[in-house]
Amino acid sequence: xxxxTTEQIRALIARGKMKDTIFQxxxxxxxxxxxxxxxxLVGDMLQRGMERLNLDFFTSFASRKAAQSGILSAWVGSIxxxxxxxLAAVPLGVAAGIYLEEYAKRNWVTDIIEINIxxxxxxxxxVYGLLSLGIFVYALGLxxxxxxxxxxxxxxxxxxxxxxxxxAIRAIPAMIREGSMAVGATRWQTCxxxxxxxxxxGILTGVIIGLARAIGxxxxxxTIGALTFIAFLPPVPFTGEPPAGLFDWVMSPFTVMPIxxxxxxxxxxxxFEVNAAAAGFVLMxxxxxxxxxxxxxxxxxxxxxxx
Amino acid sequence: xxxxxxxxxxxxxxxxSDRLSRKFTRNVSERLIxxxxxxxxxxxxxxxxxxxxxxxxxxxxxxxxxxxxxxLTDNQWTPLFDDAHYGIMVLVSGTVVxxxxxxxxxxxxxxxxxxxxxxxxxxxxxxxxxxILELLxxxxxxxxxxxxxxxxxxxxxxxxxxxxxxxLLSAGLVMGxxxxxxxxxxxxxxxxxxxxSMREGSYAMGATKLHTALHVVVPAAxxxxxxxxxxxxxxxxxxxxxxxxxxxMQPNLTWNPMEPAATITSYIVxxxxxxxxxxSIGYQTIFAAGLTLLLITLAFNIAGQWLRRRxxxxx
Numbered sequence: 001x002x003x004x005t006t007e008q009i010r011a012l013i014a015r016g017k018m019k020d021t022i023f024q025x026x027x028x029x030x031x032x033x034x035x036x037x038x039x040x041l042v043g044d045m046l047q048r049g050m051e052r053l054n055l056d057f058f059t060s061f062a063s064r065k066a067a068q069s070g071i072l073s074a075w076v077g078s079i080x081x082x083x084x085x086x087l088a089a090v091p092l093g094v095a096a097g098i099y100l101e102e103y104a105k106r107n108w109v110t111d112i113i114e115i116n117i118x119x120x121x122x123x124x125x126x127v128y129g130l131l132s133l134g135i136f137v138y139a140l141g142l143x144x145x146x147x148x149x150x151x152x153x154x155x156x157x158x159x160x161x162x163x164x165x166x167x168a169i170r171a172i173p174a175m176i177r178e179g180s181m182a183v184g185a186t187r188w189q190t191c192x193x194x195x196x197x198x199x200x201x202g203i204l205t206g207v208i209i210g211l212a213r214a215i216g217x218x219x220x221x222x223t224i225g226a227l228t229f230i231a232f233l234p235p236v237p238f239t240g241e242p243p244a245g246l247f248d249w250v251m252s253p254f255t256v257m258p259i260x261x262x263x264x265x266x267x268x269x270x271x272f273e274v275n276a277a278a279a280g281f282v283l284m285x286x287x288x289x290x291x292x293x294x295x296x297x298x299x300x301x302x303x304x305x306x307x
Numbered sequence: 308x309x310x311x312x313x314x315x316x317x318x319x320x321x322x323x324s325d326r327l328s329r330k331f332t333r334n335v336s337e338r339l340i341x342x343x344x345x346x347x348x349x350x351x352x353x354x355x356x357x358x359x360x361x362x363x364x365x366x367x368x369x370x371x372x373x374x375x376x377x378x379l380t381d382n383q384w385t386p387l388f389d390d391a392h393y394g395i396m397v398l399v400s401g402t403v404v405x406x407x408x409x410x411x412x413x414x415x416x417x418x419x420x421x422x423x424x425x426x427x428x429x430x431x432x433x434x435x436x437x438x439i440l441e442l443l444x445x446x447x448x449x450x451x452x453x454x455x456x457x458x459x460x461x462x463x464x465x466x467x468x469x470x471x472x473x474x475l476l477s478a479g480l481v482m483g484x485x486x487x488x489x490x491x492x493x494x495x496x497x498x499x500x501x502x503x504s505m506r507e508g509s510y511a512m513g514a515t516k517l518h519t520a521l522h523v524v525v526p527a528a529x530x531x532x533x534x535x536x537x538x539x540x541x542x543x544x545x546x547x548x549x550x551x552x553x554x555x556m557q558p559n560l561t562w563n564p565m566e567p568a569a570t571i572t573s574y575i576v577x578x579x580x581x582x583x584x585x586x587s588i589g590y591q592t593i594f595a596a597g598l599t600l601l602l603i604t605l606a607f608n609i610a611g612q613w614l615r616r617r618x619x620x621x622x
Contacts, residue, residue, distance in 0.1 A: 016515035020427075023517045027423020030416045030487075031436055034443045037484050041446070041454050095347030103341055104348070117351050122538065122608050123601065124545020126572050127358060129579070130597040134361030138585055155354050162351070186333060188340045209445070216447025219547035219572065223579045223593075258449040258548070265453050265552050273457060280450050291445045295438045 042284055049278030057278060061231040062260065066271035071279050073230040074260035077146070078215055078286075080234060080249060081256055084150025085157065085214050090207055093158050097165025097203075098191055121159040128156045129223025137224050144225045146234060147250040152220050157210035164206020168199035201301040205294045212290035216283065218258035229263070230255040257283045362601060365594030372588055378595070384558040384574075386592045393592065395599055397560045401568035402603075405479040405550055406543035408564050412483025413539050417490025418532070424491070425498040426506075426520040437492070444488030452552030455481035460553065473555030473567035482549050490539045497531020498524050530618040537611030541604040547572035571600045 004012070046053075060070030096113075104110040132152035142148045172195060180190040196203075234252035257279060264276035370378070373393045381394030420440070424433050460477040464470045470477075501524050509519040525532065555567030556577045569577065575593045583589045 016518065020516045023419075023520075024423065024427050027419055027427060030420045031423070031439070033416070034420075034484070034487060035439055037454070038439070038443055038446070040458065041450060044458055045450075045453070092347045092350055095344045096351065099341075099344035099348040103344055113348050113352060116355050119605075119608060120351055120354060122541045122604060123358065124541070124547070124572065124604060126545065126547045126575055127362075127597055127601055130575070130594060131354070131358045131361050133579075134365060134594070135357055155350075158351060158354070186337050188337050212445055216445075216449065218447070218449045219551075219576060222576050225579055258447055261449050261453065262548065262552065265449075265456060276453055277457075280453050283447060284450055287445055287447055288442060291442055295441065 042281065042288075045277040045281040045284065047277075049274055049276075049281050052274055052278035053281065062229055062255075062263075063231075066269065066275055069264075069272075069275050071257065071260055071282065073233060074255050074257045074279065075282070076233055077230070077254040078256040080146050081149045081153065081221075081254065082211055082215055084146060084250065085153040086207065086211060088151055088154035089157050089161050089210065092154070093161025093207075093210075094165050094196075094203055096158075097162045097169060098195070100162070101166050101169040102187065102191055102195060117159050117162055121163075125156055125217055126219040126223055128152055129220030131155070132220065132224050143251065144227070144253055145251045146254045148224050149221050149226060149254065149256070150250075152224060153214040153217060156217065156220060157214050160210040160213065161203075161206050164209070165199065165203050168202025168206070169195055171202065172198050201297055205297045205301070208290050208294040208297070212287050212294070215256075215290070216258055216287050218256075218262055221256060221259060222262070226255060226259055227253055257286070358601070362594050362598040365591050366598045369588065369591035369595045372591075373595075382560050384560075384569075387589055391588075393595075394560075395571075395596065397558045398569055398571045398574050398596060399599070400560050400562060401475060401550075401554070401558075401570035402544055402572070402600075404562055404564050404568070405475045405482060405546075405554060405570055406540065408476060408479025409482035409486055409543040409546075410536075410539060412480055413486035413490055413543075414536055416483070417487045417535070417539065418494060420487065420491040421494035421498060421532075421535075422520050422525070425495045426516060426524060440488040440491060443484070444492075446485070448485065448546060448548040449552070451481050451485050452478075452549045455549055455553035467565065470565055471555075471567055473553060474565055475550075475554050475561075475568055476564040478550050478552075478554040479564060481553070482543055482546050485546070485549070486539045486542050489542055490535045493535035493538060494528070494532050497528040497535065500531070501527040530615045533614040533618065534611050537607050537614070541607050544603055544607070545572065545600065547576055551576045571596050 057070045058075065059072055060068060061072050062074075063069045100110065100113065104113075129152065132148055132155075136142045136148040136151055137144060142151075176194050176198065177190055180194050181187075185193070230253060234249035234254060236249070261276050261279045261283065264272040264279065378393050378395050380396070381392050382396065383392035383394050384397035385392045420436075424436055428436065455477045456473075459481055460470070460472060460474065463474075463477050463480075505523055505527060506519055509523045514522070550570045551573040554570065554573065556569045556573050557567060558574070559566060559568035561568055575596055578589065578593045
C-alpha cells in the first residue's frame with residue numbers, strides 16, 4: 001500500500017470530522033423533534049381549548065351540548081382514583097422493596113419474585129384491565145367502581161414503586177445498617193428508623209412518577225367498563241341514604257380525565273374537539289407538573305445527600 | 308453514680324427477666340413483620356397468577372365454541388355479527404403494521420439520540436436532555452391519540468391526499484415518537500456502561516468519535532441495545548389509546564399502513580365501551596384477544612432475555 005501524502009491525510013481527517021459534525025447535528029435534530037412534539041401538543045391544546053378554559057369548565061358536568069360541558073366529574077374522579085391507587089400501591093410497593101433488599105435470602109423464591117417484577121413491567125396496561133375485569137369487577141363483585149379502578153392502577157404501578165424503592169435503598173451504604181445493628185437494633189428497627197427515612201426522597205420520586213403514569217392511563221379503566229358519561233359526583237362521606245359511611249364513595253360509578261378526553265375526541269361533532277383540547281391541556285398540566293416535581297426532587301436529593 | 312447503681316441493684320433481677328420476655332415478643336414481632344413484607348412482595352407473583360388465570364379460564368370457555376384452527380386461520384373478525392367469524396389474524400395484522408411503522412420511527416431516532424447523548428453531548432446537554440425525554444415518555448397516551456388524530460393526520464393528508472381520517476400510519480408515527488424515550492434511555496445506559504478504556508484505545512488508533520461510537524461502543528453494547536428494542540416492541544404491541552383514537556376501530560385484514568384497521572388492543576377497548584353481558588361469547592373474545600396479546604409480548608420478552616444472555620459482553 002502506498003503511503004498517503006500529507007494532503008490526503010488532512011482530507012481524511014477533515015472528512016472524519018465532518019461526519020462527526022453531521023452526526024452531531026442529526027442527534028440534536030432528533031432531540032429537537034421530541035421537544036417540538038411536546039411544545040406542539042401543549043401549544044395546540046392550549047390554543048384550541050383556550051375558549052373553554054374558565055371556571056365553568058371545572059365546575060360543570062359533561063353535557064350533550066359541547067359549549068356547556070365541563071370536567072367536574074372527571075377531575076374529581078381522577079383525584080379519588082389516584083387516592084385509592086396511592087393508598088394501595090405505596091404500602092405494598094415499599095414493603096415489597098424493603099423485603100427484597102433487606103430481608104430476602106438468595107434462593108429460588110426470591111428469584112421468581114424478581115423475574116416476575118421485571119416481566120410485569122412489560123405487560124401491556126390493557127391486560128391489567130382484563131385482570132381487573134375478571135377478578136375485581138366480577139369475581140370479587142366490586143363492580144365498575146372507584147375501588148376497582150384504583151386497585152387496577154395500583155397493580156399497574158406496583159413495579160415502578162418497587163423498583164424505585166429498591167434503588168433508593170441500595171444507595172444507602174452498608175455502614176448505616178452495621179452502625180444500627182451494632183447498637184443492638186433489630187432488622188426491622190434498622191429499617192424503620194434508618195433505611196426508610198433515608199430512602200424516603202427516592203421512594204417519593206418513584207411514587208410520583210408512578211402516579212403520573214396512572215393518572216394518564218385510559219385503557220385499563222375503559223376495560224373494566226367505566227362509564228363515559230357521568231353527570232353526578234360520588235357521595236360525600238356521611239351524606240346520602242343512611243347508613244351512610246365514610247367510604248361510600250369508593251363503590252360509586254365514576255369517570256376520569258382520560259376517559260372524558262377519549263369520549264370527546266371520538267365524537268364526530270368538531271365542537272367537542274375544543275372540549276377535548278381543553279381537558280387534554282388540564283391533564284397535561286397535571287401530568288407534567290407531577291413529573292417535574294419528581295425530577296426536581298431527584299435533582300435536589302442528589303445534591304443534598306453525601307454519605 | 309455508684310449510689311444509683313446499688314439503689315437499683317434490687318430491681319436488676321426484675322429487669323433481666325423483663326428484658327428476656329421483651330426479647331421474645333421482639334422476636335415474634337420481627338418474624339411477623341418479615342412475613343408481612345414477604346406477603347407484599349408476593350402480591351406481584353399473585354398478580355401474574357391472576358392474569359394468567361383470568362385470561363386462560365375465559366379463553367378456555369371461548370375455545371369450546373371456536374376451534375383454535377379457525378381462530379388462527381380465518382380471515383374475518385366479526386364476533387358480534389350473526390354470521391360470526393373469529394379470525395384473530397385480522398387484529399394481529401393491524402397490530403403488526405402499526406407496530407412496524409412505530410418501530411421504523413422509534414428505533415433509528417432512539418438509537419441516534421442514545422449515541423449522541425452517550426458519545427457526543429457534553430454533560431450539560433445530557434443533563435438537560437434527559438428530563439425532556441422523560442417528560443415525552445410521561446405524556447398520557449390518550450393525549451398522543453389526540454395529537455395523532457387532530458394534528459398529525461391533517462398534516463399527512465396534505466402530503467397524501469388519499470389518506471383517510473383514520474389510519475394506521477398516523478397512529479404508528481405518533482406511537483413511534485412515544486416509544487423513543489424508552490429506547491433512547493435504555494440504549495444510552497447500555498452504551499455508557501462500556502468501559503472508557505475501549506474508547507481510549509480506539510481514539511489512540513486515530514479513529515473519529517463517530518467511528519468509535521459505531522464500531523467500538525455499539526458492538527460492545529449490542530445486548531443492551533437489543534433489549535431496548537425489544538422493550539420498544541412490547542410497548543408498541545401493547546399500546547392502546549393512540550390506536551383506538553386515530554386508527555379507527557373497524558377490523559380490516561391489511562398490510563397497508565394507509566388504511567384504517569383495528570388492532571388487538573383497540574378491539575378490546577371497543578368491546579369494553581359497549582355493553583356485552585358477562586359470560587357471553589362476545590365478552591369472552593376480549594380475553595382470547597388479551598391472551599394472544601400477552602403471548603406475543605411474552606415471546607418478545609423471552610427473546611430479549613435470550614439475546615441479552617447470548618450477546619452479553621462482560622468487562
